[in-house]
Amino acid sequence: MSGxxxxxxxxxxxxxxxxxxxxxxxxxxxxxxxxxxxxxGPSGSGKSTLLNIIGTLxxxxxxxxxxxxxxxSLLSDDELSGLRSRAIGFVFQQFFLLSGMTAVDNVAxxxxxxxxxxxxxxxxxxxxxEQVGLDHRLGHDPSKLSGGERQRVAIARALVGHPxxxxxxxxxxxxxxxxxxxxxxxxxxxxxxxxxxxxITHDRDIAAGLPRQVEVLDGRVEADTVARGASR
Amino acid sequence: xxxxxxxxPPAVADLARSAxxxxxxxxxxxxxxxxxRLRAALSALGIAIGIAIGIAxxxxxxGISESSRNDLLSSLDRLGTNLLTVRGGEGLGLSGDGALPTxxxxxxxxxxxxxxxxxxxxxxADVRRTDLIPSTRTGGLTVQATDAALLAxxxxxxxxxxxxxxxxxxxxxTVLGAVTAERLGITDVGNGVAVWxxxxxxxxxxVLEPLELAPDLDRTALIGEGIAQAAFDTTENPGTIxxxxxxxxxxxxxxxxxxxxAPEAPDTVEVARPTDAIEAKAAASDAFTALFLxxxxxxxxVGGVGIANVMVISVLERRSEIGLRxxxxxxxxxxxxxxxxEALLLSALGGVSGVALGAGVTAAYDLARGWAVVVPVAGVxxxxxxxxxxxxxxxxxxxxxxARLSPTDALRTV
Ligand SMILES: Nc1ncnc2c1ncn2[C@@H]1O[C@H](COP(=O)(O)OP(=O)(O)OP(=O)(O)O)[C@@H](O)[C@H]1O
Ligand SMILES: [Mg+2]
Numbered sequence: 001m002s003g004x005x006x007x008x009x010x011x012x013x014x015x016x017x018x019x020x021x022x023x024x025x026x027x028x029x030x031x032x033x034x035x036x037x038x039x040x041g042p043s044g045s046g047k048s049t050l051l052n053i054i055g056t057l058x059x060x061x062x063x064x065x066x067x068x069x070x071x072x073s074l075l076s077d078d079e080l081s082g083l084r085s086r087a088i089g090f091v092f093q094q095f096f097l098l099s100g101m102t103a104v105d106n107v108a109x110x111x112x113x114x115x116x117x118x119x120x121x122x123x124x125x126x127x128x129x130e131q132v133g134l135d136h137r138l139g140h141d142p143s144k145l146s147g148g149e150r151q152r153v154a155i156a157r158a159l160v161g162h163p164x165x166x167x168x169x170x171x172x173x174x175x176x177x178x179x180x181x182x183x184x185x186x187x188x189x190x191x192x193x194x195x196x197x198x199x200i201t202h203d204r205d206i207a208a209g210l211p212r213q214v215e216v217l218d219g220r221v222e223a224d225t226v227a228r229g230a231s232r
Numbered sequence: 233x234x235x236x237x238x239x240x241p242p243a244v245a246d247l248a249r250s251a252x253x254x255x256x257x258x259x260x261x262x263x264x265x266x267x268x269r270l271r272a273a274l275s276a277l278g279i280a281i282g283i284a285i286g287i288a289x290x291x292x293x294x295g296i297s298e299s300s301r302n303d304l305l306s307s308l309d310r311l312g313t314n315l316l317t318v319r320g321g322e323g324l325g326l327s328g329d330g331a332l333p334t335x336x337x338x339x340x341x342x343x344x345x346x347x348x349x350x351x352x353x354x355x356x357a358d359v360r361r362t363d364l365i366p367s368t369r370t371g372g373l374t375v376q377a378t379d380a381a382l383l384a385x386x387x388x389x390x391x392x393x394x395x396x397x398x399x400x401x402x403x404x405x406t407v408l409g410a411v412t413a414e415r416l417g418i419t420d421v422g423n424g425v426a427v428w429x430x431x432x433x434x435x436x437x438x439v440l441e442p443l444e445l446a447p448d449l450d451r452t453a454l455i456g457e458g459i460a461q462a463a464f465d466t467t468e469n470p471g472t473i474x475x476x477x478x479x480x481x482x483x484x485x486x487x488x489x490x491x492x493x494a495p496e497a498p499d500t501v502e503v504a505r506p507t508d509a510i511e512a513k514a515a516a517s518d519a520f521t522a523l524f525l526x527x528x529x530x531x532x533x534v535g536g537v538g539i540a541n542v543m544v545i546s547v548l549e550r551r552s553e554i555g556l557r558x559x560x561x562x563x564x565x566x567x568x569x570x571x572x573x574e575a576l577l578l579s580a581l582g583g584v585s586g587v588a589l590g591a592g593v594t595a596a597y598d599l600a601r602g603w604a605v606v607v608p609v610a611g612v613x614x615x616x617x618x619x620x621x622x623x624x625x626x627x628x629x630x631x632x633x634x635a636r637l638s639p640t641d642a643l644r645t646v
Contacts, residue, residue, distance in 0.1 A: 052639075052640050052643075055559065057558065057559060057639040057640050057643070058638075058639075058640045070247060075247070077563070077564065078249060078250065078563045078565075079247055079249065081249075081250040081558070081561050081562060081563040081566075082247055082248055082249040082250045082561065083247060083561075084250075084558075084559060084560070084561040085248075085250045085560065085561020085562075086248060086561070088559075090556075090559040090560075092556075092643065094552070096552055096553070096555075096556040096643075098263070098267065098553060098556075099267060100263055100266050100267035101263055101267075109560060110560060112256060112260070112557075112560060112561075112562075113250040113251065113252055113557075113560055113561035113562050113563075113566060114248075114250070114251065114561065115248070115251035115253070117253075118255070118256065118259075157560075
């Protein structure tokens with residue numbers, strides 16, 4: 001399989017106001033299948049905004065966004081939801097797990113809106129939890145898990161539907177350094193297995209350990225170390 | 233800036249829409265209710281109780297008045313609405329309670345649409361348990377002379393014993409009204425029980441059930457006209473005449489009764505229809521039903537406002553869950569029906585427990601009153617439907633609010 005999972009051309013984002021807030025400006029970004037990319041940059045530089053636009057949770061004010069081969073400007077809100085349900089997996093700094101549900105059911109909800117039957121969703125969830133090394137915590141409520149374990153459950157949820165790309169916004173932001181390292185190791189493992197992953201991080205060391213770094217400054221891509229083997 | 237040129241662009245796969253199975257919707261909605269165990273469960277319970285009380289009041293009132301109304305209507309059926317009473321008024325110049333002319337009974341019988349004519353006449357004697365009890369202590373009981381047709385005309389029932397037939401008209405025997413029998417401590421006619429009437433013993437041959445169409449006769453001891461005239465000089469002028477008229481011509485019969493009963497003084501004759509009072513009672517119970525239905529509706533409305541309140545708070549609290557679900561692929565519609573389903577679950581819970589409570593209260597009340605237990609199907613179905621409608625209306629605004637939330641705003645909430 002060849003091609004791009006993310007293709008941004010001249011993307012800009014402006015929030016209305018007086019004067020309007022320009023958050024992203026003329027961003028070009030291509031991410032190929034199987035890449036592991038770090039997005040770095042100072043606070044307020046527009047990293048999360050960029051990630052939300054890639055994740056189709058937000059629309060750009062200008063430029064074009066193609067995700068997994070779909071030009072998002074041509075898609076309705078409902079079609080974008082369909083795209084998110086299958087092609088995009090999210091990991092958040094705050095985990096956003098639902099308590100009152102077991103780890104397995106939280107992970108299974110990664111497939112909730114795809115139309116896959118419950119039994120198949122659960123089976124896939126068990127498999128995903130094995131992948132992140134949590135097969136001994138299947139029936140736990142998220143509130144009874146450590147921070148690092150919670151984030152691994154969230155990663156399993158992002159992975160369970162084999163999305164074209166996983167988007168992680170500071171996945172280690174709420175974790176101590178040891179748990180952070182475990183999460184980064186896990187991302188490397190998943191990358192080795194072929195997943196395409198985009199990670200926002202504040203941590204220079206973590207970013208330096210990833211194959212490709214994109215630096216965002218004041219809404220622009222300031223630097224991009226194109227990964228080995230990617231054609232440009 | 234470089235523009236990417238794809239020689240080999242990825243094939244655009246058919247884009248599948250998001251989907252949410254009905255079973256999953258139910259699961260998601262119930263998880264939403266179960267998740268905030270302590271606070272949400274308590275507030276949900278409070279709302280459920282609010283709605284339960286509203287519906288309980290509605291069903292209970294519907295059920296109770298339905299039962300009592302049925303009771304009234306069935307007694308009307310049994311007693312017939314075609315009984316008329318004719319009573320002589322004051323100033324006719326005739327003696328005592330025998331206020332109608334002696335010709336009244338035969339004249340009334342001759343009216344075509346009239347069948348079954350009977351009368352009672354006050355006897356100047358009192359009734360006592362024994363001759364040792366002083367005559368001042370008769371407790372408002374009277375003795376009335378009557379004929380064999382009275383029981384059938386009033387459609388009365390005997391609690392025990394037999395009625396005064398023609399053969400007994402001349403004999404010292406009596407049939408006691410229900411109140412009289414109770415006052416005298418007589419429940420059955422076994423062992424030749426007798427009472428002291430005037431100046432002699434009368435055997436009690438029968439005891440009546442309460443007479444619904446002539447309650448004043450419950451406080452009498454009835455004796456035959458023959459012995460009344462022979463022993464107590466009772467007048468032959470009847471006091472009150474009871475008659476049955478053809479139901480279709482009852483108004484026509486009614487209008488000719490005074491002139492027929494007392495041609496010389498028709499103005500002094502009072503004609504009444506005892507079932508009018510029973511019908512008025514049934515109409516009054518309809519009015520009560522309307523009043524209590526109104527109260528039930530208000531209670532339901534308050535419950536609905538409570539549901540809306542809980543759901544609005546729930547949407548505010550769960551912004552990040554809403555953002556997460558949008559990120560997982562939920563459409564705006566999926567978010568709104570999730571919250572709508574939660575509101576419906578809450579209200580259905582309230583509706584079902586309210587109907588159960590209402591049915592229980594109704595059954596208990598009916599049983600306590602000795603009525604047939606009637607829980608109106610319309611009340612049960614209507615109660616659940618009303619609760620669901622209220623839940624849907626109450627859930628609509630919070631659900632719409634949840635759906636309108638932009639996913640990025642929702643996810644920015646901590
Ligand atoms: N809805 C909005 N309206 C106006 N301005 C906004 C809105 N959302 C974000 N911004 C602004 O856009 C800028 C970029 O925000 P963004 O969250 O993308 O930054 P970031 O790079 O992720 O920062 P951090 O590292 O602190 O998370 C910020 O200055 C923020 O104030
Ligand atoms: Mg950010």
